Amino acid sequence: EDKVVQSPLSLVVHEGDTVTLNCSYEVTNFRSLLWYKQEKKAPTFLFMLTSSGIEKKSGRLSSILDKKELFSILNITATQTGDSAVYLCAVEGAQKLVFGQGTRLTINP
Amino acid sequence: GAVVSQHPSWVICKSGTSVKIECRSLDFQATTMFWYRQFPKQSLMLMATSNEGSKATYEQGVEKDKFLINHASLTLSTLTVTSAHPEDSSFYICSATNQGNALYEQYFGPGTRLTVT
Numbered sequence: 001e002d003k004v005v006q007s008p009l010s011l012v013v014h015e016g017d018t019v020t021l022n023c024s025y026e027v028t029n030f031r032s033l034l035w036y037k038q039e040k041k042a043p044t045f046l047f048m049l050t051s052s053g054i055e056k057k058s059g060r061l062s063s064i065l066d067k068k069e070l071f072s073i074l075n076i077t078a079t080q081t082g083d084s085a086v087y088l089c090a091v092e093g094a095q096k097l098v099f100g101q102g103t104r105l106t107i108n109p
Numbered sequence: 110g111a112v113v114s115q116h117p118s119w120v121i122c123k124s125g126t127s128v129k130i131e132c133r134s135l136d137f138q139a140t141t142m143f144w145y146r147q148f149p150k151q152s153l154m155l156m157a158t159s160n161e162g163s164k165a166t167y168e169q170g171v172e173k174d175k176f177l178i179n180h181a182s183l184t185l186s187t188l189t190v191t192s193a194h195p196e197d198s199s200f201y202i203c204s205a206t207n208q209g210n211a212l213y214e215q216y217f218g219p220g221t222r223l224t225v226t
Contacts, residue, residue: 042217
C-alpha cells in the first residue's frame with residue numbers, strides 16, 4: 001500500500017528561525033512529489049519535484065528530492081508568523097495523490 | 110489561475126438527513142474531479158475519482174451508496190452524503206483537473222465543513 005510519512009507532526013519555533021520538514025514515501029509508480037501549504041482551507045501548491053538532487057526554490061522556501069532514499073525535505077529560512085500553517089507532502093502515483101499527515105508549523109513572534 | 114469553488118462552505122445537518130456538496134470549476138473544463146475528506150489534524154484522504162460522464166471510482170473502504178458522486182458536466186461535480194451520521198462530520202475538499210494523467214495539476218476547492226448533529 002502506498003504510504004507517505006511526514007515528520008515532525010508538529011513544530012513550534014521563533015520568528016527568524018530556519019526549519020526543515022521531512023517527507024518519506026513508499027509509492028509504486030512514482031511520478032512526482034508535491035508540497036502544499038494549508039492554512040484554514042484548501043491546500044495551496046508550493047513545489048513539484050520529479051528529479052533527484054535538484055533544488056527547487058521560491059523565496060525563503062526550498063525543497064529537494066532524493067529518489068534513492070525515497071524522501072524529500074522542505075526548508076524555510078528566516079521564518080515569519082505568516083508561515084504558520086500545515087505543510088502537506090503528497091506523492092503522485094499511478095492513479096492518485098497520496099498525502100502525508102502533514103506537519104503543523106507554528107511560528108511565534 | 111484555475112479556480113475551483115465549493116458550495117456550501119459549511120453545513121450543519123441532523124443525523125439521518127442527506128447533504129449535497131457542489132464543486133465547480135469556474136474557468137476551465139474539468140475532465141476529472143477528486144473528492145477528499147480530512148478529519149481534524151489528519152491529512153487529506155482520497156474518497157473517489159470522478160470523470161465526466163462516467164461512474165466514480167471509489168477508494169477502498171468508502172461506501173459508494175453512502176457517498177453519491179455525480180459528475181454530469183465538465184464544470185460541476187456533486188457529492189451527496191446520504192443518511193449522514195455524526196462520524197461523517199469532516200472537512201470535504203474537491204479538486205479538479207483538465208490534464209488527464211497529470212495528477213499534480215489538481216486545483217483544490219476551498220472545502221466544505223460538514224457537521225452532523
